[in-house]
Amino acid sequence: MSINNNALSTYRLLKATAEVAEKSLEGRIQHYRAHLKSEEKELRTYTQKAAADLLGCNNRTLKRRHDNGDFDDLNIKRGANGHYAYTLVNIFAMADIMDIKPDHRAEDDKLQVIVINSLKGGCGKTTSMVNIAAALATTNIKRYRIGIIDLDPQGSSSSFFPSSEHDPITVGDLMRDCIDLDEGETWPEFVSNSFLPTHIPNIRVLPSGMDDFYFEHETATLLKDTSNYEQTRHYHKLLEKVIDPVKDEFDIILIDTAPTLNFMFYNALMASTAMLIPVHPEAVDFDANNKYLKRLGEIYHTVAALGHNGWDFMQFLVTNYVKGNHSQRDIVKDVRSAFGRQVMSYPINHSSAITASSSSFNTIFDQKASDSLASRESLMRAQENIKDVVDELEMLIRSNWQSTQSSLNTPK
Ligand SMILES: Nc1ncnc2c1ncn2[C@@H]1O[C@H](COP(=O)(O)OP(=O)(O)O)[C@@H](O)[C@H]1O
Ligand SMILES: [Mg+2]
Structure with missing residues (x-):
């Protein structure tokens, strides 16, 4: 196959661009x-x-x-x-x-696997997820065992929880059947060791990497030669190869996703016990969100037919909400009147403390007020806001844990 000259120069341009991009990324890090x-x-x-x-x-x-x-x-x-x-x-x-x-779930209580997804890029998936995780882990003494899985190969949630490993095993590595175990090593041990400790003692992260993109290509290739789902189980990889082997080690797993409905996303759905959908209250974003919801139903049908057990909850979370902005307020009203109780009571407000901490890949719970680039008031306000959101989320989570429910009997 010959490549024409124009394509060749485009290819060269892209190679050169890739080098510059890599240097720039290294510089940023x-x-x-x-x-x-x-x-x-x-x-x-x-x-x-x-x-x-x-x-x-x-x-x-x-x-x-x-x-x-x-x-x-x-x-x-x-x-x-x-x-x-x-x-x-x-x-x-x-x-x-x-x-x-510690106030963990009991063995019989269901591990909570919460997927954060929306097709809209930039609606606050990663920012909301990392701050929610940090709040769940650091603002109470319950010592929840939290796992974060970064299913976005561009890896921004991994950047908030950097590991000291130079070249960590990624979620895609585990899903792509490309690991050779050492002698005597078991798969559950290997997976467990791939969830790396972070700077927050009870949060472990399974990072993503750019090579995780290959999962899409490899799955498509595999499907060309196979007709029987049992041979590939390509929507069950995350659940069966990554989550099931370590399910006793966590109370809550949070999964950040890329804004695409790809094979990785189907895997996230198959593994999920609940869904959190961030909605940025701008007109174009809300319209995009509605289109996405139309597709989500069709996609979920496939997953349900392959054995998914249904969600314990599906909630919309208004994100990056500018208080006092009239058009945003109107959209939030629309969201609430359309989806009612499925909208979280508190939005995550737009906050200069969140902008400032995110720019250095920190959550607002990582730093002391004196180290924050934002004002103390702004940091405190943002922390209180996220805590309100997390209180409600915690209630939704714990309502699935029988052992944590009050045994108060109603009088006859
Ligand atoms: N509550 C917030 N306050 C301030 N900035 C926010 C807030 N939520 C998101 N952002 C900013 O919006 C941008 C997109 O957010 P991000 O979480 O990366 O979106 P996504 O993961 O959906 O692509 C980022 O620059 C982030 O810092
Ligand atoms: Mg993101």
Whole structure:
């Protein structure tokens, strides 16, 4: 096959562009790393008051525990001002010492696999997801075991939870049948080790990589030669190869997706127990969202026919909402009148704190107010806003966990 000259020069141009793009990307990552105090990302530390708040006790109780030597083994460091600077790892260890039990799901309660999807790019999927995950993990003492799967090969949610591994195993690697196990190694162990620890102690991430795009191509090729679904199970890869082997290690798995209805997306649907659909309240975005919803039903039909068990909840989440903007307010009204109780009570508001932290791949819960590029007020407001959203999400999640439900009987 011969390539014509014009195509060849386009190809050369693209190769040159790719090199520039790669250098630029590397530069961005280095620039961002230079902002971090150490090579590995660190989570903010907490004051004694903040630690006491998380532990549900008062300062004096903590002080007494310190005086008794209860926390001596934890080697809690002090900040420049001489006061304790607690890490979240310290606080969780203190909770164990104080006999405050983690509030996980029981074995029989269903693992929650929540997919965040919309066909609209830039509607706030990644931003909302990473901030929700961070809030679920750091603003209470329940110590939920949270897994994040980045199904977007462009990998922006992985960037918020960078791992120290230079070349981590990606979700696509696990789905694409391209792993050779070492002798004695089991698949569940391998998958478990691929969910990497992050700077937040109870969040582990399974990153994406650009090669994950090949999953689409390889699946299409495979399908050309096979007629029987049982031979390929190409919509079950994420569930059967990635999630089932580690399902006992997590309470909640959050899956970020790319804005495409590709094979990866069908896999996300097949693995999902719930769906969160961000809606950015701009007219064009809302129209695009409605078109997407028409398609989603058809697509879900395929997944249902192949054995999916249905969702525990499907919620719309209004994102990046500019308070006081009349046209956005009207659209939110339309969203609410169309979808009623399926819309989360609180929108995620547009926030300069979110913009500022996202620009350095931080969630608004990673940094102390003094390190944030936004004002303290703006950071606090954004944190309260996300906590309101997460409180409702937590309720939806926990309503599927029988063991966490109150056993209060209604009087006869
Ligand atoms: N609540 C918010 N406040 C401020 N900026 C936001 C907010 N939500 C999203 N953004 C910004 O909008 C852009 C797109 O968001 P992103 O989460 O990457 O969308 P998606 O993942 O759907 O493509 C990003 O620049 C992000 O920082
Ligand atoms: Mg995204």
